Amino acid sequence: MQARDLMETDVQTVASDDDVADVFRKFARHEFSGFPVVDEAGRVVGVVTESDLVDLFEPEDETLWIPIGLPPFVDTLTYQVKAPWADLDLGVDMVRNADRPVSDVMSADVATVTPDAPIDEVLDLLAGDDPDINRVPVLDDEGRVVGIVARQDVVQAFRDTRLD
Numbered sequence: 001m002q003a004r005d006l007m008e009t010d011v012q013t014v015a016s017d018d019d020v021a022d023v024f025r026k027f028a029r030h031e032f033s034g035f036p037v038v039d040e041a042g043r044v045v046g047v048v049t050e051s052d053l054v055d056l057f058e059p060e061d062e063t064l065w066i067p068i069g070l071p072p073f074v075d076t077l078t079y080q081v082k083a084p085w086a087d088l089d090l091g092v093d094m095v096r097n098a099d100r101p102v103s104d105v106m107s108a109d110v111a112t113v114t115p116d117a118p119i120d121e122v123l124d125l126l127a128g129d130d131p132d133i134n135r136v137p138v139l140d141d142e143g144r145v146v147g148i149v150a151r152q153d154v155v156q157a158f159r160d161t162r163l164d
Contacts, residue, residue, distance in 0.1 A: 014026060038145065
């Protein structure tokens with residue numbers, strides 16, 4: 001079995017210069033959690049996930065430093081603080097980030113395969129050390145997307161072969 005046997009050929013992509021707001025809308029319209037990002041020639045230059053966009057609304061510094069004692073405060077306590085979603089002003093954050101290009105938030109290091117890649121290569125990527133890899137774009141010799149293999153595609157293929 002090869003990547004071509006598992007891949008979905010109707011692949012939704014976004015352009016590297018698309019606005020974050022456009023990508024949010026695309027996530028709302030499609031049941032995907034990530035899109036390959038392509039340049040003007042259609043070559044893959046990255047991948048953007050829902051998590052990448054959610055990160056725009058999380059505070060960068062979640063560490064709270066509390067001074068102990070009297071000045072000059074030679075000792076501190078450190079706490080991790082996670083602000084609840086209800087306390088964040090999503091409207092302001094959306095306006096602030098809406099015009100940013102997706103290239104600012106995408107992951108540029110993309111795990112890809114060719115259509116002839118054996119299933120073991122796809123499995124190594126999807127079940128490897130990087131838990132964030134949930135889909136693998138399938139690229140032609142020019143670096144253009146011809147398909148995509150999601151983790152669920154591999155699981156379904158193995159289920160189907162067991163039922164045969």
